[in-house]
Amino acid sequence: MSTPLERFERAAAAPSAVLGPARLRRLAQRFEGGAYVSYGDLEQDFRAEVDAIRDAAFHEDDLPLVAVAAYLNGAATALEQQGSTVHVESVWSGPTSQAVPVRSTAQALTGVVERAGRELLLMTYSAGLYPPLRAALVAAVERGVRVHIAVETYQGAGSVPSGEEPAAFRELGFELWHWPMTRRPDRRGVMHARIVVADRRELLVSSADLTQPGVENNIEAGLLVRGGPAPERAAEHFDALCANGTLERM
Numbered sequence: 001m002s003t004p005l006e007r008f009e010r011a012a013a014a015p016s017a018v019l020g021p022a023r024l025r026r027l028a029q030r031f032e033g034g035a036y037v038s039y040g041d042l043e044q045d046f047r048a049e050v051d052a053i054r055d056a057a058f059h060e061d062d063l064p065l066v067a068v069a070a071y072l073n074g075a076a077t078a079l080e081q082q083g084s085t086v087h088v089e090s091v092w093s094g095p096t097s098q099a100v101p102v103r104s105t106a107q108a109l110t111g112v113v114e115r116a117g118r119e120l121l122l123m124t125y126s127a128g129l130y131p132p133l134r135a136a137l138v139a140a141v142e143r144g145v146r147v148h149i150a151v152e153t154y155q156g157a158g159s160v161p162s163g164e165e166p167a168a169f170r171e172l173g174f175e176l177w178h179w180p181m182t183r184r185p186d187r188r189g190v191m192h193a194r195i196v197v198a199d200r201r202e203l204l205v206s207s208a209d210l211t212q213p214g215v216e217n218n219i220e221a222g223l224l225v226r227g228g229p230a231p232e233r234a235a236e237h238f239d240a241l242c243a244n245g246t247l248e249r250m
Contacts, residue, residue: 004060011056015049021076028072086228094219116198123193141173150177152191203231
């Protein structure tokens with residue numbers, strides 16, 4: 001017969017993996033004093049996982065909440081150790097070389113999106129998305145992935161991002177963000193980052209815009225990072241820019 005802690009561990013394993021180390025430690029703080037203390041910030045995007053862990057904890061009458069906190073901290077440490085293995089791969093757009101095989105930007109880009117299970121964060125200068133990327137993002141939304149895209153505006157760049165594409169993003173279920181002119185240090189500042197972050201575990205950084213020319217035609221270079229702190233830090237920076245008003249919903 002299983003113990004209350006063993007039953008809690010089984011129920012908490014999957015949501016703990018989704019929350020990741022930093023959120024698990026913040027959640028553990030709610031239980032460490034022997035009483036659950038609510039902080040609304042975690043529930044905004046991870047309500048289902050937090051509720052699952054909380055419900056599992058309170059379902060067991062004989063399970064001390066300090067034991068719940070200890071489990072969550074231990075799970076966070078295990079995930080940190082697992083994520084400490086970093087794999088970095090170079091990716092290229094444009095002409096290939098038979099002498100030196102390289103990973104294509106197109107392969108890396110669609111692969112990151114297709115592997116996402118919960119969240120995708122994208123930043124791009126041009127809103128005219130590479131068609132296979134657009135299709136992969138639509139498929140991600142259909143399987144329940146939240147897609148946030150920060151894009152440059154016509155007002156900010158004066159040329160490339162024009163057209164109806166940003167409005168179409170909302171119709172496809174994407175959350176659209178922009179950098180308001182009033183928040184820029186001067187009118188010459190441009191939203192020029194090109195990144196994709198999947199589930200805060202994979203990060204693609206590239207000189208390539210997420211467009212047909214950027215992904216296939218131009219000579220562009222980037223890095224695909226799996227594991228380690230870089231994907232999480234990139235996502236946290238995106239979050240902070242949204243929270244402090246640097247990026248606003250379009």
